[in-house]
Amino acid sequence: xxxxxxxxxxxxxxxxxxxxxxxxxxxxxxxxxxxxxxxxxxxxxxxxxxxxxxxxxxxxxxxxxxxxxxxxxxxxxxxxxxxxxxxxxxxxxxxxxxxxxxxxxxxxxxxxxxxxxxxxxxxxxxxxxxxxxxxxxxxxxxxxxxxxxxxxxxxxxxxxxxxxxxxxxxxxxxxxxxxxxxxxxxxxxxxxxxxxxxxxxxxxxxxxxxxxxxxxxxxxxxxxxxxxxxxxxxxxxxxxxxxxxxxxxxxxxxxxxxxxxxxxxxxxxxxxxxxxxxxxxxxxxxxxxxxxxxxxxxxxxxxxxxxxxxxxxxxxxxxxxxxxxxxxxxxxxxxxxxxxxxxxxxxxxxxxxxxxxxxxxxxxxxxxxxxxxxxxxxxxxxxxxxxxxxxxxxxxxxxxxxxxxxxxxxxxxxxx
Numbered sequence: 001x002x003x004x005x006x007x008x009x010x011x012x013x014x015x016x017x018x019x020x021x022x023x024x025x026x027x028x029x030x031x032x033x034x035x036x037x038x039x040x041x042x043x044x045x046x047x048x049x050x051x052x053x054x055x056x057x058x059x060x061x062x063x064x065x066x067x068x069x070x071x072x073x074x075x076x077x078x079x080x081x082x083x084x085x086x087x088x089x090x091x092x093x094x095x096x097x098x099x100x101x102x103x104x105x106x107x108x109x110x111x112x113x114x115x116x117x118x119x120x121x122x123x124x125x126x127x128x129x130x131x132x133x134x135x136x137x138x139x140x141x142x143x144x145x146x147x148x149x150x151x152x153x154x155x156x157x158x159x160x161x162x163x164x165x166x167x168x169x170x171x172x173x174x175x176x177x178x179x180x181x182x183x184x185x186x187x188x189x190x191x192x193x194x195x196x197x198x199x200x201x202x203x204x205x206x207x208x209x210x211x212x213x214x215x216x217x218x219x220x221x222x223x224x225x226x227x228x229x230x231x232x233x234x235x236x237x238x239x240x241x242x243x244x245x246x247x248x249x250x251x252x253x254x255x256x257x258x259x260x261x262x263x264x265x266x267x268x269x270x271x272x273x274x275x276x277x278x279x280x281x282x283x284x285x286x287x288x289x290x291x292x293x294x295x296x297x298x299x300x301x302x303x304x305x306x307x308x309x310x311x312x313x314x315x316x317x318x319x320x321x322x323x324x325x326x327x328x329x330x331x332x333x334x335x336x337x338x339x340x341x342x343x344x345x346x347x348x349x350x351x352x353x354x355x356x357x358x359x360x361x362x363x364x365x366x367x368x369x370x371x372x373x374x375x376x377x378x379x380x381x382x383x384x385x386x387x388x389x390x391x392x393x394x395x396x397x398x399x400x401x402x403x404x405x406x407x408x409x410x411x412x413x414x415x416x
Contacts, residue, residue: 004395004403006380006387007412011248014409018236018254018280019045019400020070020229024191026094027168028198028227029053032062032074033101034176035202037224039074040067044229045400048393049092056088056095076224086112086143096124100169103136103147104176110146126166130157134170134177154179154218162187162212162298168195174216175204183214189299190259194230201225233259234305235399238374240283241309242406244272245316246381249284250409257281262302266294266310270317291319291356296326308334308375315343316382317356325350334372337365341383359384367391370398377402381411
């Protein structure tokens, strides 16, 4: 069942509930290492990456249990073992963010070097440098990073790039550091603000999250809390791409327009009509979209996670679009799969030139990562014949009931 079978579909119509954000909930789960007690997270997506992070916390001595439809209860007891084993870390890069809270709370951490999606090198040097500036020391041996610190001490951290992961690790470490920490050139993503909101509920003193400068006044201890996970803007973007490719009119309940301003503007240039509603977003694609140029940039720019979806949309748009990837060098690896479906795409370095065709043709393809896999599925909505997307287990890492949600709005999609 690791394949998704797609037939040409459209126009789409109906309502899609948007789940909690994968890129937020994993970091919230990691942050529970900062204080003992009982945590309750709501609006948690039922995805395999959440299961994997739950296994990781369980391996350290926490108890993680599902609660209701979209709840998660995490109990952090005395005697936690601050070690993240290779067999779990290799499955998910996000697990590196346990480093900051573990070294802050326990004075030591042993974390395997991370794995995850295969779209080029994403070094963790910035994570380690930020924690070193707070007073941690590191040794690397036998595939593990070992961190130690008697107590972290506040300082000024200037990130050379607004890395989301490095910002999160530094932020979670700084909340228990002695004194004041200022993180400059911090990532500004909504998921950072969600993490800061969670930490503030726990008792942390944080100013400026969501801006490029975050100031943290360290506290001596934190406490367990309840928290609702922010909605997943990448899932919302995926269904916007689906209706853009297949045509139609849909409503996305729970989606936040204010988290997607740049993307919504780009889709507007392409001819889509998108408007906020009382509880989400309304979107309509009146016909074949128009080509546009796109460059990925840190938030509030167009996210690199949106890019495969935009490339799929441009593949059937009217005209020529140029997409520039400024963040991850290897993230055009799915283009060959779209070309197998009849797309006219040429890549050179960080750029892809896409000449839109009227329709694609179904073909067997393989999902190389979460978002590219979803992009191949939605591309299949405008492909004659049958598209079979192998490697659907990648998609399950980041999307809850992806096939079922597509079918609910009229897409001809199935697992097989």
